[in-house]
Amino acid sequence: MDRSNAAYTGFFATLMLVYFVVVLAIVAFTIWVYWRIFAKAGYNGAMSLLNLIPGVGPLISMLILAFGRWPIEDQLDALRAGGPPAAPPPAATGTSVMPV
Numbered sequence: 042m043d044r045s046n047a048a049y050t051g052f053f054a055t056l057m058l059v060y061f062v063v064v065l066a067i068v069a070f071t072i073w074v075y076w077r078i079f080a081k082a083g084y085n086g087a088m089s090l091l092n093l094i095p096g097v098g099p100l101i102s103m104l105i106l107a108f109g110r111w112p113i114e115d116q117l118d119a120l121r122a123g124g125p126p127a128a129p130p131p132a133a134t135g136t137s138v139m140p141v
Contacts, residue, residue: 068093075102083112 075089079102088105092098 078106081113082106083114083116
């Protein structure tokens, strides 16, 4: 009876390890996909790490993408108006690590 119990325990441990690896791969793939989406929208791709917050992370990401003004839209509007593409605002003076 002890052999059977040990076999079940080994099988269960192997199954849990495979499950953990699959879940980790799915999470990594999701982060990579959201990274690409945020980067193409003009945001910093690191915003995809919001999805690591359990429960509300994916909701926050979707709300930002659905209702936020994408930085790439500002550039597109500037190009349509015939002006130079909109650049990010300059850093405040005194905040640079490089000497002026």
